[in-house]
Amino acid sequence: MNKLENKKILLVICGGIAAYKSLELIRLFKKMGASVKTVLTKNAQKFVTPLSITSLSQDKVYYDLFSHENESEMDHISLSRWADLILIAPITANTISKLSYGLADDLATTLILASNKKVFLAPAMNVRMWEHPSNKKNVNKLVDYGYNFIGPEIGDMACGEYGEGKMTEPENIINIIIKYFENLSKNKKLTALVTAGPTHEMIDPVRFISNKSSGKQGYEIANSLKNNGFETTLISGPTNLSPTNGINFIKVNTAEDMLNKCLECLPVDIAIFTAAVADYRVKKIHNQKIKKQEKLKLDLEQNVDILKHVSNHNSLRPKLVIGFAAETNNLRENSIKKLLEKNCDWIISNDVSNPEIGFNSENNKVSIFYKNQVEENLPKMSKSAIANEISNKIISYFN
Numbered sequence: 001m002n003k004l005e006n007k008k009i010l011l012v013i014c015g016g017i018a019a020y021k022s023l024e025l026i027r028l029f030k031k032m033g034a035s036v037k038t039v040l041t042k043n044a045q046k047f048v049t050p051l052s053i054t055s056l057s058q059d060k061v062y063y064d065l066f067s068h069e070n071e072s073e074m075d076h077i078s079l080s081r082w083a084d085l086i087l088i089a090p091i092t093a094n095t096i097s098k099l100s101y102g103l104a105d106d107l108a109t110t111l112i113l114a115s116n117k118k119v120f121l122a123p124a125m126n127v128r129m130w131e132h133p134s135n136k137k138n139v140n141k142l143v144d145y146g147y148n149f150i151g152p153e154i155g156d157m158a159c160g161e162y163g164e165g166k167m168t169e170p171e172n173i174i175n176i177i178i179k180y181f182e183n184l185s186k187n188k189k190l191t192a193l194v195t196a197g198p199t200h201e202m203i204d205p206v207r208f209i210s211n212k213s214s215g216k217q218g219y220e221i222a223n224s225l226k227n228n229g230f231e232t233t234l235i236s237g238p239t240n241l242s243p244t245n246g247i248n249f250i251k252v253n254t255a256e257d258m259l260n261k262c263l264e265c266l267p268v269d270i271a272i273f274t275a276a277v278a279d280y281r282v283k284k285i286h287n288q289k290i291k292k293q294e295k296l297k298l299d300l301e302q303n304v305d306i307l308k309h310v311s312n313h314n315s316l317r318p319k320l321v322i323g324f325a326a327e328t329n330n331l332r333e334n335s336i337k338k339l340l341e342k343n344c345d346w347i348i349s350n351d352v353s354n355p356e357i358g359f360n361s362e363n364n365k366v367s368i369f370y371k372n373q374v375e376e377n378l379p380k381m382s383k384s385a386i387a388n389e390i391s392n393k394i395i396s397y398f399n
């Protein structure tokens with residue numbers, strides 16, 4: 001019964017007729033053993049009273065960003081750090097819009113912007129508002145930012161119209177949250193290794209062979225896995241990115257370093273190779289800077305294929321090995337070839353000839369090829385949304 005024992009839920013209630021359902025949410029959270037702190041927006045106070053919330057949550061209600069009382073006891077940062085999870089139910093079109101622009105003009109939006117926690121959103125609004133292109137655009141933006149939507153559902157509305165826009169019933173919201181925490185504790189037992197970024201293969205003290213990889217997709221995957229409870233190690237070549245707290249971060253320069261660090265990390269349950277490892281290194285690195293000359297000849301040798309090496313490890317092969325393929329042509333054919341040659345379970349491919357996706361861009365469009373060669377094409381999304389999709393697929397695989 002106490003499926004949410006010791007869980008700390010920060011519930012934000014926005015101003016809409018569905019706010020009355022939030023009282024039931026608080027009752028259910030408490031019944032399941034969770035602690036609940038509640039934040040009300042200004043408009044929410046017109047629909048539910050602080051007194052009814054305090055009686056149910058057995059805690060005070062927070063609603064003012066600049067209240068001395070609130071800030072001295074628990075400011076907007078401490079509130080979001082206190083929580084294991086933040087739920088906004090109901091969330092209105094107005095708050096969706098504010099979050100999509102990163103506005104922080106009240107306690108609710110400020111603490112969400114400052115939050116480092118999983119945020120679930122349960123919208124409730126009129127069907128026309130939900131379907132309005134501007135709202136749709138904002139919703140897509142929030143999905144890209146990594147927020148998780150629950151609903152809305154189709155049904156009769158308080159305004160008398162019918163359609164999509166009803167807030168999901170409290171019991172169903174609670175079940176989704178219970179499932180999330182269950183997955184989190186299951187995933188905690190699983191270890192994941194992610195490689196990311198380019199490698200630098202030195203030619204002389206100032207020059208190296210490398211490529212255009214920014215490392216962003218790999219960092220997003222590591223972040224999403226960590227957020228879903230996986231014990232995550234990120235081995236990264238040189239990038240301008242910083243890993244988020246909670247990730248075991250190992251920085252390397254060359255393909256050889258990356259290989260050695262990967263082998264030191266084994267055994268792991270999942271290994272995801274997003275790194276754009278330089279295929280070649282210079283046989284003999286020059287100690288001094290090479291002077292300009294008419295014809296420069298570099299003697300190259302091939303680096304070890306880290307993915308292939310790990311996926312063919314006879315005793316420590318991870319249970320799930322995922323490779324990436326950066327292609328400019330014949331995506332399907334080349335991806336399946338890599339899947340088979342490198343003995344991967346999945347290959348995630350992207351077309352790097354298109355400058356709007358792939359290297360150095362915010363967005364990506366990938367296809368996943370499974371061991372049975374079935375192909376799944378995902379739509380163009382932000383790299384963080386792709387990372388969340390991949391994490392969800394990994395969670396389903398282990399379930």
Ligand code: CTP
Nearest residue numbers: 273274275277303304305306307323324325326
């Ligand atoms: N990879 C690796 N070690 C290497 C080369 C590649 O681990 N020395 C991994 C990448 O991290 C990626 C996959 O292999 O998951 C495919 O990388 P990609 O560069 O697309 O393919 P290559 O094997 O290098 O083949 P090609 O450059 O001919 O496309």
